[in-house]
Amino acid sequence: MARAPVIEAFDVSVAYRLARNRTTSMQEFAIRLLKRQIHYEDLWALRNVSFELLHGSVLGVIGANGAGKSTLMKVAARVLPPTAGRIIVRGHVAPMIELGAGFHPDMTGYENLLLYGTILGNDPRDLRRDAEAIADWAELREFLDVPVRSYSSGMVTRLGFAIATWADPDLLVVDEVLAVGDERFQERSRKRMQDLMSKGAAVLLVSHAMATVRELAQTVLWLDHGHAVMLGNPDEVVDAYLAAQHATGSEASLGRSA
């Protein structure tokens, strides 16, 4: 039964090369280049982060804004290769970061389901066959032929969640997804995640909701300015994190649901 871990991260580091005066137009960039006003600096979003994520378990990732949580999600979702270090991800990844970000507002729910599902690596024939089941789960069956621009944000999230979790992924990369939508959806999405986990899926859960992290995670990783401050038992790490938050007197709202 000893299956290799879903994620193995060895000293993963990510550096962004940032121009200090960021420009979004070539014209401005060229002018600044001539005036020698372009200065680069390397920003290390992650510094030597190592961890393991086993089948059927949840790794909670906590930390203040800018701690490197989003970068870690992008590395795990294969979108961003590490600048140094090594990461191994085994199996099919369902990235649930800003669900619905990939939808085209002009296309219908069905067309988006087909396109987004295929982008995630599924076979369009399977998606066509199961489109109604997916729509049923998202409770959107009668809206499948309506352009997504007229969906509410809750509907977009439900559809995105249903597509991403449909093909029994091995790894779910989850960004506060349980905090959006109404209570009913929160409960159903949580149940769906637990179903997937009982089949062996692992979850990388990034959250500011400490109660959720305590409840779901088996291990918690606390990131601060790209460094791994603590990795271990959820209660210990969350308590230490909250204590540090109090000590610095910053954002009491971080522990809002604790």
Added chain:
Amino acid sequence: MDRDIASVSRTRGVEEVYDSAVRAPLLVTELANLWNYRALIRLLVVRDVLVRYKRSLLGVWWTLLNPLLTMTVMWIVFSHLFRFAVGVSGVPYVVYLLAGVILIIFFQQGTETVASSIVFNTPVLSKVYVPAEIFAVSAGVAAAINLLLSAIPLLIFQLVLGVGIPWTILLVPLPILALLALCVGLGLAVASIAVRFHDVLEFNRVILILIGYMTPVFYPIAIVPHAFQVVIKLNPVYYDLVLFRNLIYGDSLSSWQTWLAAVGSGVIALAIGLAVFARNWRTAAAMI
């Protein structure tokens, strides 16, 4: 009431493993991606060809009408107002013109949509793992299909005006592929800058119009002064157009030098575009 999604066995079969330490050669990765994501390419191409005009009155017919209207305007301007004594060997000016117009539209539309497909899909590409080149290739192939559709009126003109359709038409896909490679290569190179600087797309549009005028679409190269012919012959699209015209109505195979220039420029542009894109894209997109 709370039915669950039926669990499905993925068709992929083999368990995928991603190891950031393993880097396959670029060419191998690209070819593997094209094959693995062929279903996505098909989906994107169909969408691009059909959906482009979804909200328009004439729908896909625009694909046919657009080059015809451009050609008509040019025909009136150059054949009647300027009274060009166009010395195109034995072929009616309309046929010469239309062949040029549809090929240059393919080049301009292809390069532009390849670049913009990457820029406009950055929201998905920065969150979900999918090779960005898939979107570029799909946009290029969609433009090539539009070219094939708009070649139908050209063939009708050839038949009606007594030019006929020579057997060499069977080789027409070759210069189209060479030009497709050029479009994808240039488009990717533009995209890797445009992800960071959006005004590059506007700039690119101007350059494409300029290249259009540097290509003998409505004039024969013979009327161009010798000093300027050199400039035109530096333009790779020129060779694709020569091949396209010779094969589709000229009943001529052209010289091997023309083939070398057309195919060579396509392959080189594609290789450079892919390499530049692979180097710049991830880091640029990660910051968005």
